[in-house]
Amino acid sequence: MQSSGVTVFDLETTGLSPSYGDRITEIGAIKLCGNKLCGVFQTLVNPERNIPEKIVEITGITNEMVADKPTISQVLPLFVDFIGDDILVAHNAKFDTSFLRYELKECGINKNFDTYCTLLNSRKEVKTSANFKLSTLKNHFNLKPMGAMHRALSDAYVTAQLYLKLTKNWGTDTMSQFEKEIELITSSMASDDLFIIDPKIK
Secondary structure, X not given: OOOXXXXXXXXXXXXOOHHHOOOEEEEEEEEEEXXXXXXXXXXXXXXXXXXXXXXXXXXXXXXXXXXXXXXXXXXXXXXXXXXXXXXXXXXXXXXXXXXXXXXXXXXXXXXXXXXXXXXHHHHHHOOOOOOOOHHHHHHHHOOOOOOOOOOHHHHHHHHHHHHHHHOOOOOOOHHHHHHHHHHHHHOOOOOXXXXXXXXXXX
């Protein structure tokens, strides 16, 4: 799988199901070139509906934070271009891809993709973890977050590390290299703005 391009992504949403009116509030993605971090996609998304208080408590994303942000119809074409032909990696990929597929259909974008689920593969490969939540696996493998968990880019960053662990592409210097790469990239990021670094764009 590592021979193919990989985009590791995470979504924050207003709830559990797009079929019941829930919508995306944040997209965070890490593009991997081998075992190196080479691209970042980050944006808040205006879901055009109210974010429930219980979701605000979990994610810290408020209605005020997304009020002036782009809608999914504005964001999705950019994200699809960022993904390209990559395999999509996510923790509990069934959840994240259900929202992605729903919005692709709503926006009239024809896009197929292969997926790799770090949750399902952790259940197969990890024998000693108390459970398979991303936060538990982060602690189990001593992976590094990037800011608070339950924010899309931070969770994608942890998932990218977990993916490399599960696919045996994690070297002794991978973490220090990751930290240097993310520090270089995020030093130019404006908080909560649409931000893209794409290796295809020169």
